[in-house]
Amino acid sequence: MPLSLHWIDPEAYSFNSFLLLERFQIRLMLRWGGWGDDKDKWRACMGIALKANPAVAWYLARRCPECAPQVRELVRSAPVDADARQVRKAEKYVLLGVEDFTIYTTPEEMAEHCDFIRGWDKQRLFELADLTGKTVLDVGAGSGRLAFAAAEKAAWVYASEPVGTLREFMRDKAQRQGIRNVRVLDGFADALPFPDDTFDVVMSGHVVGDDYDREIAELTRVCRPGGWLLDCPGDSERDITRNGELLRRGWQEKYYVGSFGKDVFCYRKQVNKEPAAPAR
Structure with missing residues (x-):
């Protein structure tokens, strides 16, 4: 099988x-x-x-x-x-x-059947960065695990997701629950539809890894100087190892034992760059 x-x-x-x-x-x-x-x-x-x-x-x-x-x-x-x-x-x-x-x-089935959603506690996201009043981007937002958690504290959350069924699910959920500070858009991790220096926090989970340098460069591009990049996977029923690629690129690691008794590793990195030049 x-x-x-x-x-x-x-x-x-x-x-x-x-x-x-x-x-x-x-x-x-x-x-x-x-x-x-x-x-x-x-x-x-x-x-x-x-x-x-x-x-x-x-x-x-x-x-x-x-x-x-x-x-x-x-x-x-x-x-x-x-x-x-x-x-x-x-x-x-x-x-x-x-x-x-x-x-x-069938995104309506994911919360029940996907371990990374079912076992996850949103406090794990809140421990990585202060989202209060911030403008936040969720990259590869899926069914909205991170986006809807962030919306409880952030001023605005933009959810970038390339799969149409998942975008429609998030839009329907936001409308059904009266969540007015979430906007859902198409987009890939290495080609985000936003100008430079747009967000205070750029977060993802289970997304970065196909091309680390290219994807991280794109996340950094749309994040404001002094902002944060977050990698916040959900809890897993399988053994997960440390992400050496992120550690080698200067990301800070936060470890905890997840709800299924397995190791979980989250990561963050503060963006240190010069502000983008003003458009002419």
Whole structure:
């Protein structure tokens, strides 16, 4: 089986869930062949599932045109005689192999099933920096774990999130709960849609790490001199190790034992830079 985070029961998800994926998600999952160790099996199962679900194959190829040749090849190489039981088995394997992307299609389920939300205490964020009256950015905000906690103290919170289903969930939650100081926008950690020196605090959790230098440079760009960068992961049911990449770049570490009895490491770094030159 694929590496499991235990966030989903694949039986509960239709393969049509992939009709909600973003272009970057399609590109990543097809490039990597899922997140588990057996990439060949994941791709073989994907081919079976796509051959049996031509509407999903059509969507993936058109939503992510650079992946269209790969989609066609997966379908072409799949066996033609898979029965309904084999197809469903393949669908579940594929869904579980990208279970983070799968559960993002049902963000209302995340608070119950994702350990990093379910076990987390918002006081852990408040211990990292004073958010009172501040303008805060949450990068890769997900379903809003950090953003809605920060909104209790901050003047304004901007939640940057590249997945549409998650953005819609946050907007709906803010409206439903009458939270008026949260704004939700599209954006990636390495290409944030904000001017230089905009925020007092720039925070994230489970986001920075694909390209540390590029991403941290972008977080620093939008943070004001003297402001704070925060890395605040949630509690995990799995063992987590220290982030040596952040430590080597001068981030301060804060350690605690989480609600599941596992080590949790948070990080912060104060921004030391010259203010951006005024626009001409």
